[in-house]
Amino acid sequence: MLACRSVALNLYNKINFTAYIRSLNLPANDSALKSVYLPTLSTWRSSHAFLSRLKAEQLWKGVTSVSSAGRKKGRGRGAGRKLARDLNRGQVIGFGKTNMLWPGLNAPVIQGREVVRQQELPPDENREKRLFELRDKMASKKFNKIHPLERGWSGTKLHGRSLGPPEPVGEETFEGFDSRVLQFKPVMHMTGDRGRVRRMSAIVVVGNKKGLAGFGVAKSVNPMSAAKTARNRAAKLLRYIELDGSTVRHDFYCEFGAVKVFVEKRPEGFGLTAHRLIRAICEVLGIKDLYAKVEGPTDNYLNLTRAFFIGLMTQKSLQQIAEEKGLHIVRMSEDQDNFPVVVASPTKCRTEAEIGENEQVDFHLHLHGGRVVEPRKKYQPFYINFPTFIKEMEIRQFQRNQKGVVIDLLAKYGAITSHLQLKEGKKK
Numbered sequence: 001m002l003a004c005r006s007v008a009l010n011l012y013n014k015i016n017f018t019a020y021i022r023s024l025n026l027p028a029n030d031s032a033l034k035s036v037y038l039p040t041l042s043t044w045r046s047s048h049a050f051l052s053r054l055k056a057e058q059l060w061k062g063v064t065s066v067s068s069a070g071r072k073k074g075r076g077r078g079a080g081r082k083l084a085r086d087l088n089r090g091q092v093i094g095f096g097k098t099n100m101l102w103p104g105l106n107a108p109v110i111q112g113r114e115v116v117r118q119q120e121l122p123p124d125e126n127r128e129k130r131l132f133e134l135r136d137k138m139a140s141k142k143f144n145k146i147h148p149l150e151r152g153w154s155g156t157k158l159h160g161r162s163l164g165p166p167e168p169v170g171e172e173t174f175e176g177f178d179s180r181v182l183q184f185k186p187v188m189h190m191t192g193d194r195g196r197v198r199r200m201s202a203i204v205v206v207g208n209k210k211g212l213a214g215f216g217v218a219k220s221v222n223p224m225s226a227a228k229t230a231r232n233r234a235a236k237l238l239r240y241i242e243l244d245g246s247t248v249r250h251d252f253y254c255e256f257g258a259v260k261v262f263v264e265k266r267p268e269g270f271g272l273t274a275h276r277l278i279r280a281i282c283e284v285l286g287i288k289d290l291y292a293k294v295e296g297p298t299d300n301y302l303n304l305t306r307a308f309f310i311g312l313m314t315q316k317s318l319q320q321i322a323e324e325k326g327l328h329i330v331r332m333s334e335d336q337d338n339f340p341v342v343v344a345s346p347t348k349c350r351t352e353a354e355i356g357e358n359e360q361v362d363f364h365l366h367l368h369g370g371r372v373v374e375p376r377k378k379y380q381p382f383y384i385n386f387p388t389f390i391k392e393m394e395i396r397q398f399q400r401n402q403k404g405v406v407i408d409l410l411a412k413y414g415a416i417t418s419h420l421q422l423k424e425g426k427k428k
């Protein structure tokens with residue numbers, strides 16, 4: 001319809017232009033035609049841009065929000081991102097800096113039997129103040145204050161925080177139970193109809209601090225729903241673990257996948273020296289004294305949780321270990337000058353001839369399956385070979401521990417002599 005209208009206007013313009021030239025009686029050459037002022041006719045078309053099709057809320061959301069593709073890549077949630085201010089908030093059509101009365105816009109056209117006229121009202125002094133207060137509230141982030149005792153491992157994040165006791169199951173209520181969030185992270189998977197689907201994965205451990213504990217895993221689109229579902233699942237998978245007071249029954253080694261955990265029993269008052277995930281499990285379980293060394297991928301929290309629970313559930317009493325091994329279990333400590341004390345004895349003890357040549361008889365190595373913790377590599381200082389350092393050590397040689405120097409000299413040279421005397425003897 002629009003194209004037909006433009007063609008008709010062009011034909012109409014050509015006919016009028018020919019009649020106009022004939023009425024002027026001008027010679028038929030180009031110079032005469034160029035000097036004639038030709039009237040033009042322009043046609044207005046209605047605009048179909050997105051500015052006229054979308055509402056103000058949609059336009060403002062397109063400027064301030066992040067697209068779905070950008071949200072998948074992690075955009076729009078950085079700490080340095082400035083918060084946009086919605087300047088339309090608090091603004092009302094018909095009310096501006098100048099307080100005017102517009103009939104049909106911010107006032108009725110007819111009031112009673114009289115027609116309302118446009119007029120200027122007294123200025124509103126509190127209008128700009130209210131707008132600035134609204135914009136300042138939008139620009140400032142709202143941080144939920146958390147009590148220091150309720151904080152997790154890192155600030156206000158959910159990792160390491162308590163979710164309280166699980167929800168009751170029927171008539172069973174979980175009084176005295178507590179929970180800890182071990183892991184809370186986003187996971188994604190690809191589908192054929194919906195594309196990439198983003199969900200939250202949570203690992204929660206639940207315990208009553210008396211040896212009863214369990215853990216659960218859940219995934220959900222809603223973050224808090226995933227954490228609560230994992231907590232309720234952990235409450236249905238509780239298992240009892242026997243403890244020796246405030247620590248484990250004995251040392252043990254456990255592994256799951258590539259994660260390896262060496263756990264050692266410690267006396268009362270030692271505390272928890274372990275990975276933060278193991279510490280959280282021990283807190284809800286009731287263990288207060290423990291040492292644990294993790295080898296392998298320490299960021300695989302699910303395998304680390306499984307490995308630690310497997311080690312706790314496979315503990316045995318000293319009598320059971322003595323029966324399986326067929327040997328006495330003897331304890332020797334430096335506090336008692338390494339005096340041997342029999343802790344457990346089997347019903348029938350094997351003789352020395354029945355013990356194999358390569359059989360492991362060390363109690364700690366037997367519990368760890370013949371494995372030992374990899375020692376941390378000791379790096380020598382960079383100045384070890386400097387001439388000034390060597391000279392300083394030669395000067396301090398006589399100031400060192402006399403007993404240690406005597407043993408070292410006897411072991412190296414077979415006599416109590418100085419290294420300076422040995423050098424002089426070599427020169428002679």
